[in-house]
Amino acid sequence: MTAPASPRQPLSWPSLLGRGLFFFALWLVLIGAAPKDWPVGLIAAAAATGASIPLWPPESRLSLTGLVRFVLRFLPQAMVAGFDVARRAFARRIAMKPGLVTYRASLRPGMAQGALCAVMSLQPGKLPVSCAASGDMRVHCLDSDASVTAELAADEAAFLRILPGDRSGA
Amino acid sequence: MMGLTDAFTLVCVVAGALLFLAGTVGLLRFPDTLSRLHALSKADNLGLGLIVLGLLPQQASPMGGVKLVCIWLLAQLSAATASQLIAGIAARRKPQA
Numbered sequence: 506m507t508a509p510a511s512p513r514q515p516l517s518w519p520s521l522l523g524r525g526l527f528f529f530a531l532w533l534v535l536i537g538a539a540p541k542d543w544p545v546g547l548i549a550a551a552a553a554t555g556a557s558i559p560l561w562p563p564e565s566r567l568s569l570t571g572l573v574r575f576v577l578r579f580l581p582q583a584m585v586a587g588f589d590v591a592r593r594a595f596a597r598r599i600a601m602k603p604g605l606v607t608y609r610a611s612l613r614p615g616m617a618q619g620a621l622c623a624v625m626s627l628q629p630g631k632l633p634v635s636c637a638a639s640g641d642m643r644v645h646c647l648d649s650d651a652s653v654t655a656e657l658a659a660d661e662a663a664f665l666r667i668l669p670g671d672r673s674g675a
Numbered sequence: 676m677m678g679l680t681d682a683f684t685l686v687c688v689v690a691g692a693l694l695f696l697a698g699t700v701g702l703l704r705f706p707d708t709l710s711r712l713h714a715l716s717k718a719d720n721l722g723l724g725l726i727v728l729g730l731l732p733q734q735a736s737p738m739g740g741v742k743l744v745c746i747w748l749l750a751q752l753s754a755a756t757a758s759q760l761i762a763g764i765a766a767r768r769k770p771q772a
Contacts, residue, residue, distance in 0.1 A: 534741050587721025590714050591697030594704060603710045605766070623755035626762075627720060632713055633759060634766040645709040645762060 521554060528553040560616065571666035578663050579624070586629035593647070604649030605634065608642045608657045612665065618642075621664050628660055680732040687729025694722030708765040716758035723750055 529550035536542055593601060612618045622633040622642065630647040646653050677685075701714025727747040734740045 531745065534738060534745055583717070583724070584721055586717040587694055587697075587724075590701055590718040591694055594697045594701035594714060594718070599704055599706065601706075601710065603707060622759055623752070626716055626755045626759050627751065629717070630713070632709060632716065632762055634709065634762045643766065645713075645766070647710060647713055 521558075524557055525550050525554040528557075566668070568667055571668075575663050575667050579627075582628050586627060589629050589647075601647045602649050603645065603647055606644050606646050606649060606653045606657075608644050608654060610642050610661055612661065617668060621661060624664060625657065625660055628656070631657065684729040684733055687725045691722040691725035691729065694718045694725065698722065709762055712758045712762055712765075716754050720751055720754055723747055 529546055532546040532549050536546060593599065610618060610621065612621055625644070626632050631653065632645040634643045634645050642657075644653065644657060695718070698714050698718030701718060702711050705711045705714055724747055727743045730743055731740050734743070
């Protein structure tokens, strides 16, 4: 499926309604289904839908298979990350060589890169510190000796599979 | 006599609590601000994930389970975003951190 570089189109009413219903369902799950609370939930769902228009433009798409593969990769990594930190915290001597590594992301700056940074901060031994407009990311590592760049590239490649057609293009 | 689900809950929740402890110990022991953020964002998230996993079989209705998973996802999202914002400020204040 190719995504042509179309001009920004307004969100259609059915998809707006779909988003609103999704947010309302989320609200019902979190707060409970008592009818007297519904007015608040409807206002919250409307506000969330309004916020989603600039944050999640209609031309962005998600690849379901990419997402599943990403989650299957992400969950074990998040476990490794947690146990890695726990091992270091309980060690008799704190053995780490923290440092900053610069990584050039192929993703263009914006929402997608911000999301990538957030996901990367849950991966073992890495914490993105800043994302420059050029696509350069500064990543803080617990072990600056480890092969961080290759791991970051693999993380990004897995993340890109969720977003078909949303690459840097340049 | 403890059932299998109760044993599962016990193991997961105890492991989750230990990870929260590890995150706090890391926060106190790690050498600099950015390393401390690693401890908080990673150990606590896994700890919460394990506690949620352990509590899932105890839910009376599927709705309760979905709610727990939603709470975990929202906590992941906020922890990841907040730790990045703090990391950006910390790195700007002290570039060699």
